Amino acid sequence: MPVNLNHKPLDIKPAQPGVIPPCPVAIDALKSIPRQQTNPSRREGDGWQAFVTELASKGITIEEFKSARSLYVTDAGGMAYGLPCGVLIARTTEMVAEVMKAAQKHSVPVTVRGGGLTTEGETVSFGGLQLDMRGMSRVLAIDKDSLTVRCEAGIYWHSLAESLRRHKLDYLSAPLNMTASVGGTLGVGGIDINSPRLGCSADQALALKIVTPTGEIMECSESENTWWFNRVLLGYGQFGIITEATMRIRPYTPLTMHYFYYGDLRTAMEDLVMLCDEDASDYTGILTMLDRAVNLLVAFDSDEREKAFFAKWRSRLRGFGELGFALHTGLYYALRPWKFREALYLLDRKRTLLPELQPSHHMQNDKIVDRTVVFSQAVWKFWGGRQMVIPDLATSREKFFEAVLRGNEVCKKYFPHYTLYCVGIKLIGPAERYELSCIPPDAEGIAYGCEFEPMLEGKTYSRDHLQAFKNEIYDIGVDMGTSYYRFGGMMKGYIRRVFGDEVVDKHLAMKREVDPAMVLNRDVIF
């Protein structure tokens, strides 16, 4: 009998319910070595046919055609590739519950996906079922009096905004990416440039309908099934699937946006921290172009807040306006003609990027009317690509400067151009909710995050190069004891190294208790 060398089996025992098999990639793999998930237990197919048959008997049809499965081969990161055995577009909470009951019974892994905006393969299936939650995208109720919305969790934030805007309402905070889903965001946190005031998106949630890993349907909130509420929010899909969410909303307002430019990263960070500490603006964050060109964005929902900012805080900011920065930078490069390429790059950025951030059809009376559309379109146009590498560090206030400056040096080693995106995150939820999450354990009152986003600019980089870059950023987190917004998937080895055995084992024990067959988003965190 011919031996197919391409399918030489690894010496790994199949998973038993509740038992995590050894991972063939050591959690403390060498620095700069790609940590791709290769755990064959994820591909276990023994129970697959019985799983499909049982669901079919209940009127739930799993798509097993290549054309359906091929849609899900990777996530936004484009670094992890896998293929599910089948796909199901979720339509009702009851359907999701039936899926989880059958998945437990037949030990079939279920990988849940909303917008698929993960970059470490967290939403990529390696066998098992891909559950696409976007089939549940309805807005169920808008309460204008209590300013709340109830929606299905697969809905994109953008689609939610479309509905809310018809009623002159808006959500509070959501990622600056239109194709993030509500459920996915609540499960990981969700950061916006208003997070220094309003906290992460997960903290907007007032109540959730969830399906537990064993298929129970449950309503939970701060006052009902609280344990579940705090485990599912920022729980990375380990403890349940969010199918509906009730969230706080607000009256819609256009924004007044101001940009301040710095020639020095640390100074900009200090001003960002000052603005966050003193609640000086409604929105703020840092976007860098070069070390010498750092942009501090400050925005306001109301004219009153804007006036107060200019009266009290503007004079304390050390950044320039556009004209002042142009003169300052022009002089700098005039005295350093050998840096002309850098100057040309900056000019090109100014010419191409800045108009995209203020398109006339999204402006009204000098206010920006659709900030997420504008920023999201710019993000995809200038930073998007078939591969996206965005390692990050989430730190306490005290560790913020060192972490960012160290990360910045790593970026320089790997890429000619890159962007840092720094933002504060007010901590308004209970501490229990933030345990083992992107919120660093030592953060008090506010946390800070920094994404390190290389501009790939159409160049081809090897996977090793990109992975080595990510690892080196993540290694700073291990060294300094920070956390990460990208949390799990290919970088899950870092979770145990950063948080330690005690915390991880505590959560693993909870996971085993609620998900005996360990099927829900298997291998993503544990």
Next chain:
Amino acid sequence: MKKKTPYYQPQPGATDPSQCNGCGVCMLSCPIWHQHHTKALTYCGRTRALIGGADEEDLAPAARGCILCGSCEPLCPMGIRTQQTTIRLRKNLSARGFLPKPMTHPHTHEAGKASSHIVIPGRQLRANAPLAAAVLAFLGQKAGLHSDDGYDLLLTLESGQELNDVRLEGYITALAGAAEIIVADGLLFNVLRSLLPSSVKVKTLGQALLSNQSVRAGLKPTDLYMIETRAYNAHRREFVKVYDALRQETGCMMNLDLQRVATPTGAASMQHREGLATIISIEEQVKWLLEGRNPERIVVESLDDYEAFRTHTKLPIVHLAEVAKP
């Protein structure tokens, strides 16, 4: 004939569809996404499936379902020309027998006067003589109805069949001497814009009527103004400023979403015009267009949209040519 790449061909400099990064931004304005929430039925879904290893024939149902409204076209951050690649996919599938042949519509010439300012009214406007007369009255003495609506060409194009070069060239040649051409059908507008020499001004019917101040003055803040979607979405960069100025001037609501893409009723699609199987419910589209807007009147540029609203609402509906204040 102008040496330009026709609208329905992949454009020079456009990004190859295999470069799709799967961002899904194009889906956000897609009416099929809005109604079904099934990625496989969208442009993004078709492209990602091909990149992920699916065969073209697997995509036939999705390719057939697209209504070519162009909502995805202006949104791709990679610069992929989604309409053209959908038409090309339909051609490939049609050639291999995976899409049904469309019904044949031999072109018919009706009496029309020779003119330097040609109006191509489409079948519905031509059939509505009083409205056609009102349109001509606004457009001035020089304007005259063209005798050939080119419907057979549109149907051939939309269904993915090979265009008859002789017929197409004859159609274009007959128009090439005009000074200005005003086109009611958005898809035909897109084709003519790409094929006629730049000496010929090609305008949409909405564009032409809105140049008349009395028409603009007739629009009210309580109106829902329905922009013809196929022309707008294919030329959004140009038209978004025109309609944004109109919205600010009149205060009327428009069928533009947050990405400033025009939302269609779906009634202008081949599937609805020809009574073919469709996955788009016009009733659902009308419901979505009206949700939370509460207009007192619907103003349409396209008579396809007129029919859609007439069938599914009780609101008063008028064509743009009927709103003018004396």
